[in-house]
Each structure stands twice: as C-alpha cells, then as structure tokens.
Amino acid sequence: MPYPRTARPALIIGSVAIDRVATPHAQSDNILGGAASYASIAASYFTPARLVGVVGGDFPEKFTKLYRKHGIDLAGLQTEPAGKTFYWSGRYRENFAGRDTLEIQLNVFANFSPTLPPAYLNTPFVMLGAIQPALQLHVLDQLPRGKKRPFVLADTFDLWINTARPELERLLKRIDLLVINEDESLLLTGERNLIRAGHALRRMGPRAVVLKKGEHGSLLFHPDGFFALPAYPVTKFIDPTGAGDSYAGALIGCLASANRTDFAALKRAVACATACASLTVESFSVNRLSSAGRKAIDARLKELSRMTRF
C-alpha cells in the first residue's frame, strides 16, 4: 500500500475468531471474525498494521492470506497448533434490535495473555480491543512510559463494565482515547444526555472520547472542542458485526498515518472510521471492507464532507 511518508505503524490487540452470524434476512458460517481482524484490516488502509492475537491449529490459511493481502504484520499472531480458534455464533433480532449469542467457544482465546514481540514495543499508536480490562492493563504495562509513551485507544463493552469495573476505571486513567457506544456509555456513566455523558467519560480519564451512535453517527469530545459527524448513508445494511471494530481500527490507523493526535487529526480520523464502518455493515464478515479498496473509502470521506457542509 502506498502509505504517506508520515505513516507510523499501528498495533492492534484483540480477538481473532471464526464466526457464525444470523441476521433476520440471511446467515453465514465459518467466516472471519474478531475485533482484531476487522480493526487491522481497516487500519491497513491508512498505515502498516500489526496484529496481536491468538488462533488455533484450525485457523484457515485463507484468512491468514487475507491479512497478508492487507500487508498486516503477523509477528504478534500466536498460533497454538493443538488448540482451536475462538468460535462465536450469534443471531440478530428482528430489525437488528439487539443480538443474542447462541454459542461461544473461547478455545485458545481463554488463556490469551498478550505478550508483545520486542519489535512491537515501540509502536507509537496502539489500539486495545475490548478484551478484559486486566489484559488491556497487562499490555499497557509492557509499553514504554514517559517520552516514548504511545498514543493509546481503548475499546470496551458491557460485559466488562458490569464485571470488571475497577480494572476498567484504572484503565481509563491511562489511555488517550476511549471509543464507546451509546449503551455502554449509559451503563458506565448513568447519564442519558449524550453531551453530558461525553464530558462525564472524559472526567474518568481519557483525554478524548468518541461516542458511537450507529446509524446516527458519532460524537467526539476533545479538550479543544466538540465534533459531530453523521453516519454515512447506508441503504444496503447486511450485518453490523465488526462495525465498531472497523471504526476503532480505522481511527487508530488514520491517526498513525498522519502521525498526529491533535483535534483536527482526530476529526479526520472519526471520518475515516465512519467510512470504514459503513463498508463493514454492507456484507458479512470483512468481505466488503476488505474488497472495497482505498478509493471507495476516499469516495465516502468526500461524501461525508460534502453532505455535512452548509
């Protein structure tokens, strides 16, 4: 990929899974899933991506090839030949009003305790996918402090807010950017007003917060200001799985690509994230995201800019 000269690598730590997904309209089995898959492919459109995760001996070669097609550095992808890859099966309810997990086999993911390869320790942009907060902290502990401290984005989800709140609160004090959706924000802050919620989340630690609202777009709360971006207008909505992971991956990738973390860079990264998430929901798995190409992303960035100007 022809990355800009400013581009720095982005390190993505998270789950790699084999999914079975049923929507109200269709279903798909044995497809590539996991936060790190969506995030690293999205990030790879902007900057060299490094993936840290674990798979079993059953992990299909075609998925590894797909990562490689995107130039993703797999030095951090452990394979446990005797084990099986994390398997998740879920079904979305009518009108995509929530989803139910039908089956979950943690397999090799159960003992996942990410140890970063020495070559990764100085990666300047890091995304902590929504793994246990204790593991997110464990990764942070391996990273340099002080001047060489990386920019850290973290994702989380309702399970950890409910079951690992103290660790999550410690994590929030040590990250630069929290990416969170509406429901998780309500659970974490108790605040229904999204603007007040964004401010409350920032008071918990992160310098900046992105509040995702699905089809209603997203909000960025930053010390230098507030930014709101509508969603890209999607009419072919197939499967929302991985949209949030693609969003976060594109965000860290876009920042790493510019090697900047100021307000203007974050706003542009929110737009990159919005474009990638909109591609992800147009197919099962990473299919559309992976095949779309940078041109399709740039066209959506242009449209996002055009459609919000007045």
Place this chain on the structure above:
Amino acid sequence: MPYPRTARPALIIGSVAIDRVATPHAQSDNILGGAASYASIAASYFTPARLVGVVGGDFPEKFTKLYRKHGIDLAGLQTEPAGKTFYWSGRYRENFAGRDTLEIQLNVFANFSPTLPPAYLNTPFVMLGAIQPALQLHVLDQLPRGKKRPFVLADTFDLWINTARPELERLLKRIDLLVINEDESLLLTGERNLIRAGHALRRMGPRAVVLKKGEHGSLLFHPDGFFALPAYPVTKFIDPTGAGDSYAGALIGCLASANRTDFAALKRAVACATACASLTVESFSVNRLSSAGRKAIDARLKELSRMTRF
C-alpha cells in the same frame, strides 16, 4: 427586526393552545402552546411572520403581546369571544421516553376551518402545521396555483397517519417540503432504514423531505443531494414540547428570509431550524426561544458549522 432585503413573509397555519406540561423533573401550567405559536416565533427571527389560528375570549393578553413583540402579523388570528382556547395537558414519561396526553379540550379549535385573510393569499412561503390533512388541503385550495404558487412546507403527526391517510396522501402530492420525525416516517413508509425511508417519502410526492431525529439531528432528502446535520449539543434539556414546531417555523422563515428554495438554501434552513429547536427545549413553552434573540441563534449556527467541519 432588521430583516434582509430579500425577506418575504411566511404564513403559518396551526394550533394555538394553552398548555400544562409535566416533565420527569418539573411542571408548568397555563403556558403558551400550540404549533403556530412556536413556529411563528421561530420564523419571526428570520422574516415577517403571519399567523393563522383561533383562540377563545380567555386568551391572555400577555400572549398576544408576546406575538406582537416578535412583529407577528395577527390579522389571521381569529378570536371567538364566547369560546375558550384549545387546552392541552401532557406528561412526559421517565427519561422522556414518550409522553401521555392527560387532558385535551379542543374548545374553539374543534371548529377551526382556516379561511385566509385576502391580504395573505399571495404569501410566497407557507407552513401547514400538523392540523387535519383535510384542513391542510382546505388551505391549499385557497392559495394561488401556477406561477404564483407558494412554497409549501407541511408537518403531520401519527394521529393523521393512522386516521386520515387518504387525505394525507393527497396532501403529500401537493407540497414542496415534508417535515416528519422518525416514528412518523416509519408509520407512513414501513421502512426502518432512514435513508431508504427518506427516498420512499419523496416518492409519495414532496420534492424535499426533512427527517427529524431529535438529539441525533436531521436528514434532508432533496433532488440535488443528501444533507445530514447533527443536533446542537444541548446539556440543559427541560421540555421538548414545541421543538418540532420551532424547527418547522424556523425552516420556513429562513427560506422566506432568503427568498430561495434551492438545495443550498434548504441546507441553511435546516441549520436555522436546528438552532431554534435547541433553544426551545431549554425551557418550558416559548420562553427561551422568545428571549434568546437573534444573536444567540447566530452563535448556534456558527457552532453547528464549526462542529461538523473536518
């Protein structure tokens, strides 16, 4: 008010009411309500407004004074001295998740059949508030056709979609702009995807459609393109009553002020509408909207532009 030289009058037809409103946090009684009140005050910030409605002999002089303070032309406000003004009492549920009408006394509004004063017949910008579609059609029948045909914005609500659909469908074929919220859009089109819903609504007749999403902003569907604007970030949310009416009134007022109805003018009008609606929800009744002044609206317009740029 110092209106621009392009400014043309905007005619607003709708309910005038005395309200009692209870929210989960507070309540207020004997306050000015009704779609035409909110809409004409909002419109008056941009252009001379003309109000067509009906009140009873009990209508407080202070409310008439308030209209006059905003320079609103009241030649179309009938008073029936022997009757009582439309009275509405409602209560919002916890977290503003819906509202219940506690009491409704139609009074003089029961026989409201708007006859436009001759001086109003050539008003080039018309807003039909959410009265019965048959009455909206009755107003349209009084307006000129052909070259002198005004630009017509119409509002509606779920009751008419459920009980007067044939008349509503006839109305939609005769208006330029439909302003509708998410729930009404779903009821009317059966389409949950908001982008497809907007297109479906346009196929029902109106040249342009504005889909309002409350705190998530609004979407404009126009032959020349798509426009999306987030809501203004409100943290002091007091009472949503009249937000939609202020929105529609500001929209027609802003168009009339520029004497333009092209895509660019409509986008700017959506921003004016968003700013006025955000002021309305910051108090009971029209209090904040009326006292805010044009400067506060312009400040919000500027912030809306700033906060969506990347």
